[in-house]
Amino acid sequence: RGTRIGAIVLCRDVTEIRHQEQELITKDATIREIHHRVKNNLQTVASLLRIQARRSHTDEARDALTHAMRRVSAIAVVHDTLSEGLTQVVDFDDVFDRVLKLVAEVAASPSTRARTRKSGRFGTLPSEYATPLALALTELVTNAVEHGLAGREGEVEIIAERTEERLAVRVRDSGSGLPEGQVGRGLGTQIVRTLIQGELSGAIDWHTLVGSGTEVTIDIPLRYIGRAAR
Missing domain, CATH: 1.10.287 (Helix Hairpins)
Structure with a gap:
C-alpha cells in the first residue's frame, strides 16, 4: 500500500x-x-x-x-x-379503438346492424398525424355504416399495415357497393380528401369489391416521422 x-x-x-x-x-x-x-x-x-x-x-x-x-x-x-x-405522440391503435366504438354506436340505426373488425397495427403517431387520420377514418367508417350497410346487417373491416416508410389503411364494408358516380360528391368525402391528401400528403382511392361492398385504401408516407414515433 x-x-x-x-x-x-x-x-x-x-x-x-x-x-x-x-x-x-x-x-x-x-x-x-x-x-x-x-x-x-x-x-x-x-x-x-x-x-x-x-x-x-x-x-x-x-x-x-x-x-x-x-x-x-x-x-x-x-x-x-x-x-x-x-410526449406528443399517441398510441393510435388505442385512439382508433375508442373512435371506432364511438362511430359504431352513433352511426348504427334500428335498420342497420354493423359489426366492426380491426386487424393490423397503426403504431404510434405524432399528434399532427393522429388528429387528421382519426377524423378521416371517422368519416370513412361512418359512411360505410350509414351508406354501405344502409338498411341491412353487415361488417366493416379496417386493416392497417405499417412499415418504416408508409402506413396503409383499408376500410371495407360488405354492403351494396358504390353507386355509379357517387364518389367525391358528399361533404364527408371532401373532408377525407382534404385531410389525407392535404394534411398528410397521402393518397386515397375508392373502388367496389368483387361480389359486393366497397373498399377505400389510404396510403400515407411516414418519412417526416422520427424514429421515436414508430
Missing part, C-alpha cells in the same frame, strides 16, 4: 441543469393541462351538438349536427390521449 499524499476534488455547479430540468417538467405539465382543457371544451361542444340534434325537426338538420358531433368527439379522443402522456 502506498502513502496518500493528496487528493483531487472535482466540483460542478448543476444549478442550471436542475433549472432546465424543472422547466421541462413544468412545460410538459402545462402541455398536458392544455390538452386536457381542450378535450373538455370539445366534449362540451359535442354535448351541445348532440342536444341540438335531438331537438331538430328535420332529418337533414339532425344528420348534419350528428355528423359534426362525431367529428368533434373524434378530435377530443386524440387530445384526451395526449393529456395522459409525456
Whole structure:
C-alpha cells in the first residue's frame, strides 16, 4: 500500500441543469393541462351538438349536427390521449379503438346492424398525424355504416399495415357497393380528401369489391416521422 499524499476534488455547479430540468417538467405539465382543457371544451361542444340534434325537426338538420358531433368527439379522443402522456405522440391503435366504438354506436340505426373488425397495427403517431387520420377514418367508417350497410346487417373491416416508410389503411364494408358516380360528391368525402391528401400528403382511392361492398385504401408516407414515433 502506498502513502496518500493528496487528493483531487472535482466540483460542478448543476444549478442550471436542475433549472432546465424543472422547466421541462413544468412545460410538459402545462402541455398536458392544455390538452386536457381542450378535450373538455370539445366534449362540451359535442354535448351541445348532440342536444341540438335531438331537438331538430328535420332529418337533414339532425344528420348534419350528428355528423359534426362525431367529428368533434373524434378530435377530443386524440387530445384526451395526449393529456395522459409525456410526449406528443399517441398510441393510435388505442385512439382508433375508442373512435371506432364511438362511430359504431352513433352511426348504427334500428335498420342497420354493423359489426366492426380491426386487424393490423397503426403504431404510434405524432399528434399532427393522429388528429387528421382519426377524423378521416371517422368519416370513412361512418359512411360505410350509414351508406354501405344502409338498411341491412353487415361488417366493416379496417386493416392497417405499417412499415418504416408508409402506413396503409383499408376500410371495407360488405354492403351494396358504390353507386355509379357517387364518389367525391358528399361533404364527408371532401373532408377525407382534404385531410389525407392535404394534411398528410397521402393518397386515397375508392373502388367496389368483387361480389359486393366497397373498399377505400389510404396510403400515407411516414418519412417526416422520427424514429421515436414508430
